[in-house]
Amino acid sequence: MEFEYIFEEVKVKPSNAPKFVLNGEEVDIWSENLSYYHSKSISNYIRDNLMRYESKGKDPFNEIVGKKVEKDMVKTALMSGSNILFKGKKGYGKTTFSKSISKLLPDKLLAIKGCKIHDDPTQPVCFSCKKKVLEAEEVELTFIPRKWIRIPGDPMTTTRQLIGGISIQKIKEGYDLDHPEVFTPGRVLKAHRGIAYFDELGSIPSALQTLLHELFEERQITTPEGDIVPMKIDTLVVASTNPANYKGVSDIKEPLLDRMEQIDIGPPETAEEEIEIGLRNMNLKEGSMIPEWHLRILVNAVRCMRNKNCRYANRIEVEPSCRATIKLFDHVRASATRKGHEAVMLSDYGENFEVVKLALKSRFEVDYENEISKDEIIEGVLNDSIDAVCSSIYSMIPRNTFGDMIEEIARRKIVNAYDLNGIVTSFASSICSRKEELRSAIEIVLEAISRCSGLIDRAGDGVYVYKAYDRQT
Ligand SMILES: [Zn+2]
Numbered sequence: 001m002e003f004e005y006i007f008e009e010v011k012v013k014p015s016n017a018p019k020f021v022l023n024g025e026e027v028d029i030w031s032e033n034l035s036y037y038h039s040k041s042i043s044n045y046i047r048d049n050l051m052r053y054e055s056k057g058k059d060p061f062n063e064i065v066g067k068k069v070e071k072d073m074v075k076t077a078l079m080s081g082s083n084i085l086f087k088g089k090k091g092y093g094k095t096t097f098s099k100s101i102s103k104l105l106p107d108k109l110l111a112i113k114g115c116k117i118h119d120d121p122t123q124p125v126c127f128s129c130k131k132k133v134l135e136a137e138e139v140e141l142t143f144i145p146r147k148w149i150r151i152p153g154d155p156m157t158t159t160r161q162l163i164g165g166i167s168i169q170k171i172k173e174g175y176d177l178d179h180p181e182v183f184t185p186g187r188v189l190k191a192h193r194g195i196a197y198f199d200e201l202g203s204i205p206s207a208l209q210t211l212l213h214e215l216f217e218e219r220q221i222t223t224p225e226g227d228i229v230p231m232k233i234d235t236l237v238v239a240s241t242n243p244a245n246y247k248g249v250s251d252i253k254e255p256l257l258d259r260m261e262q263i264d265i266g267p268p269e270t271a272e273e274e275i276e277i278g279l280r281n282m283n284l285k286e287g288s289m290i291p292e293w294h295l296r297i298l299v300n301a302v303r304c305m306r307n308k309n310c311r312y313a314n315r316i317e318v319e320p321s322c323r324a325t326i327k328l329f330d331h332v333r334a335s336a337t338r339k340g341h342e343a344v345m346l347s348d349y350g351e352n353f354e355v356v357k358l359a360l361k362s363r364f365e366v367d368y369e370n371e372i373s374k375d376e377i378i379e380g381v382l383n384d385s386i387d388a389v390c391s392s393i394y395s396m397i398p399r400n401t402f403g404d405m406i407e408e409i410a411r412r413k414i415v416n417a418y419d420l421n422g423i424v425t426s427f428a429s430s431i432c433s434r435k436e437e438l439r440s441a442i443e444i445v446l447e448a449i450s451r452c453s454g455l456i457d458r459a460g461d462g463v464y465v466y467k468a469y470d471r472q473t
Pocket of ligand 1: 112115116117118119124125126128129130
């Protein structure tokens with residue numbers, strides 16, 4: 001009977017192997033050039049590759065900025081063959097982290113051609129492959145690329161979508177083992193020999209979580225007809241969960257939780273790290289420059305909104321993530337590029353910071369009972385941030401130079417950052433890393449003088465007026 005195979009654990013060795021064919025040619029899968037691509041478990045591949053990185057002193061997760069402690073925890077968990085649960089608010093790189101783990105898998109694996117779950121030729125899991133390797137004279141093989149399967153935590157997910165459809169009954173009725181009624185793998189089974197990334201594991205209905213636990217722990221599936229079918233899939237489970245889930249979203253079930261190591265993923269620790277993340281991930285790779293002072297103003301504004309000491313902290317319910325930072329960088333660069341600025345100017349924030357609002361408004365939530373609007377919060381936070389950056393620039397101006405600067409401005413009465421040469425400009429050029437930033441630097445120096453000394457006023461895009469002159473006229 002065909003269904004006997006279903007319950008059998010099939011192991012293929014050179015002594016009982018069929019003829020394996022790869023790209024039309026018979027191959028010895030135990031030969032030196034092929035043996036690496038089968039028989040090993042996913043956790044063994046990961047462990048070996050991790051050791052390879054460690055012995056070279058290289059970081060396998062170099063696309064992740066900072067997060068040294070978290071990376072170490074991930075490596076330790078992977079070395080000991082554990083599954084991983086990333087816990088943290090959205091936008092702090094849980095998905096990126098899980099993707100970078102897949103780099104530790106071989107770039108390809110040998111699989112039985114036509115298998116719905118890409119079975120290993122030496123230890124097939126699905127019925128039709130079990131039968132094939134035991135009965136067929138010739139079994140065709142193929143290489144499959146490394147797998148990273150994202151499984152969204154959707155409360156509407158069905159068993160069929162998540163686990164799959166398996167029916168022993170249909171086999172008894174005479175259906176072919178390959179028939180979709182007999183076996184249709186769901187997303188988890190498709191992650192066989194790869195990484196299954198459960199995005200928001202807690203949102204998967206609890207009944208399905210129980211089935212997942214059965215699959216991972218007992219390595220079997222109970223069919224709707226009540227048959228218990230062994231399903232020894234080999235996959236590394238990486239899951240994410242958001243601590244700020246609103247009511248109504250189910251939690252992760254205890255038995256599942258018990259099979260994972262929790263690693264907390266928070267916001268970037270330093271402003272420098274967040275700037276790096278923003279620059280690496282922005283969409284607009286080219287265009288106007290974003291000078292360091294603007295990067296700092298924008299990043300500090302976002303970071304302030306996450307800070308308990310922020311003056312709006314008790315109003316902000318959901319904080320902006322790194323995505324807010326990335327979009328802010330994109331939008332100010334877009335604005336500056338459209339206006340033909342070599343580097344970002346303050347006017348690129350928008351007259352009433354509209355450009356900043358565009359990036360932030362949909363990315364944080366305020367207490368709904370609150371009268372203070374999102375607009376006011378953004379304006380307040382950004383102004384504070386400009387103040388802080390300006391005061392650090394102001395403090396860099398040498399005392400003598402400052403006197404000369406004010407004399408120069410008083411003499412000219414009105415100065416324009418787009419068209420200025422002299423003492424202010426020569427100091428400004430000292431804070432530039434590239435000459436394209438000069439106009440932006442002159443403006444930020446003038447803005448710093450305006451905000452910190454009160455001797456000049458901003459009177460338009462890049463234009464500042466000497467106040468004493470203002471009073472005389
Ligand atoms: Zn198969």
